[in-house]
Amino acid sequence: MDKDKQYVLEQAEAHNVKFVNLWFTDILGYLKSFAITVEELEPSLEDGQGFDGSSIQGFARIDESDMVALPDPKTFVILPWRPNEGGAVARMFCDILRPDGTPYGCDPRYVLKRNLQRAADLGFTFYVGPELEYFYFKSDSLKPEVLDYAGYFDRTPRDEAIDLRRETVLTLEQMGIKVEYSHHEVAPSQHEIDLKYADALTMADHAMTYRLVVKEIALSQGLYATFMPKPIFDENGSGMHTHQSLFRGERNAFFDPDDPTHLSDIARHYIAGLLRHGPEITLVTNQWINSYKRLVPGYEAPVYLSWAFTNRSDLIRVPAYKPGREQATRIEYRAPDPACNPYLAFAVMLAAGLEGIEHEYECPPPVERNVYEMSEEDRQAAGIGSLPSDLLTAIEIAENSQLLKKALGEEMHGKLIENKRIEWDEYRSQVTSWEMEKYLPIL
Numbered sequence: 001m002d003k004d005k006q007y008v009l010e011q012a013e014a015h016n017v018k019f020v021n022l023w024f025t026d027i028l029g030y031l032k033s034f035a036i037t038v039e040e041l042e043p044s045l046e047d048g049q050g051f052d053g054s055s056i057q058g059f060a061r062i063d064e065s066d067m068v069a070l071p072d073p074k075t076f077v078i079l080p081w082r083p084n085e086g087g088a089v090a091r092m093f094c095d096i097l098r099p100d101g102t103p104y105g106c107d108p109r110y111v112l113k114r115n116l117q118r119a120a121d122l123g124f125t126f127y128v129g130p131e132l133e134y135f136y137f138k139s140d141s142l143k144p145e146v147l148d149y150a151g152y153f154d155r156t157p158r159d160e161a162i163d164l165r166r167e168t169v170l171t172l173e174q175m176g177i178k179v180e181y182s183h184h185e186v187a188p189s190q191h192e193i194d195l196k197y198a199d200a201l202t203m204a205d206h207a208m209t210y211r212l213v214v215k216e217i218a219l220s221q222g223l224y225a226t227f228m229p230k231p232i233f234d235e236n237g238s239g240m241h242t243h244q245s246l247f248r249g250e251r252n253a254f255f256d257p258d259d260p261t262h263l264s265d266i267a268r269h270y271i272a273g274l275l276r277h278g279p280e281i282t283l284v285t286n287q288w289i290n291s292y293k294r295l296v297p298g299y300e301a302p303v304y305l306s307w308a309f310t311n312r313s314d315l316i317r318v319p320a321y322k323p324g325r326e327q328a329t330r331i332e333y334r335a336p337d338p339a340c341n342p343y344l345a346f347a348v349m350l351a352a353g354l355e356g357i358e359h360e361y362e363c364p365p366p367v368e369r370n371v372y373e374m375s376e377e378d379r380q381a382a383g384i385g386s387l388p389s390d391l392l393t394a395i396e397i398a399e400n401s402q403l404l405k406k407a408l409g410e411e412m413h414g415k416l417i418e419n420k421r422i423e424w425d426e427y428r429s430q431v432t433s434w435e436m437e438k439y440l441p442i443l
Helices: 003-014 038-047 108-121 160-174 200-220 265-285 342-358 376-381 391-399 402-408 410-428 433-439
Strands: 017-025 031-037 049-052 066-071 088-097 125-137 179-184 190-195 224-226 240-248 331-333
Touching: 003 017, 003 038, 003 088, 017 038, 017 066, 017 108, 031 038, 031 049, 031 200, 038 066, 088 108, 108 125, 108 200, 108 342, 108 402, 125 200, 125 342, 160 179, 160 190, 160 200, 190 200, 200 224, 200 342, 240 342, 265 331, 265 342, 265 391, 265 402, 265 410, 342 402, 391 410, 402 410
Parallel strands: 017 088
Antiparallel strands: 017 031, 049 066, 066 088, 125 190, 125 224, 125 240, 179 190, 240 331
């Protein structure tokens, strides 16, 4: 047995662990779990645990199939919010295998690993730092009631939300997840906790854990937290602005000391890849009907395919370089929302950027004007396109995307399209309250 597995067994004994939750993620980004007793831990580390693979299929659960969940010992951690009476509870993320031991093509963790290997073959390590915004509500009622009416970075007198953020940060750090800072966001009762950047696979695991911890801490206080992209009409939605960079060893491949902006050609090709393929990957970075209620002009969410150094209305922003901090050079992709599947979102953003690097896409000039205030004619003259405006458009673009098929694999690509068409068909057949209020009195 290797040292990582031995470490897990030793930690389980030292912390009196009785149950181990085996976590994995389905196509749509839902966290799945089943528990084993500590007596099953050693054989599970060696051979995995069998389970019904249809639970990975999302809405499109047609084929029943046996799968194997193989725990990753590097992800072992005690769950701080679980009671210790009768024994502690731990968790590990799993890779999903077919019964013959080969990776399952619809395992999001495997999809990300495959794209990270593509980067590694080019000599790169992919680092990400996502900013996941969310809302606190007093309950999960269909008419959400906010906890506060504060705004961006406001420091209000001590209230429930401040204590909730504090407890969430402490819990995350207890689980080995480093936090940079936390603050109130723009909309009422909207908050953000920023995780310190890490390699993309580790960060995807962290993002899944973060979403659960935020909800668990809120529930412990009788409140509700949501990562729904746009839960309140006429207020800013929640984004997952994703800072990303490529390293070669200890050197940041996005940094060029001789460039006036300190941005390398590799970084510019990467930006060009994201701009060219942005519409194709939007189905992954913004996968829900509700995602497109956020992607509208006027609410700080990006709509247009442009980049800039300072302007926050663009799809891609390059944070200002700080002298002596080469490692901090990065790009920020602002389209994703926090309800995405982070494994797939990181995978497709990386794939689009690598496509730009491998084919040396020419990067357009940065747009430092407010793109929202430009006329349609000015945007066309500048060659500035836009992201899909609704889920159906995103589906149609993604369905024909060779880049997306390559990044996700044929099997995952087909299942994702199938799932999203099911969602769109369910949505378009609904009669909404807006329609009733708009049409019933007059038609």
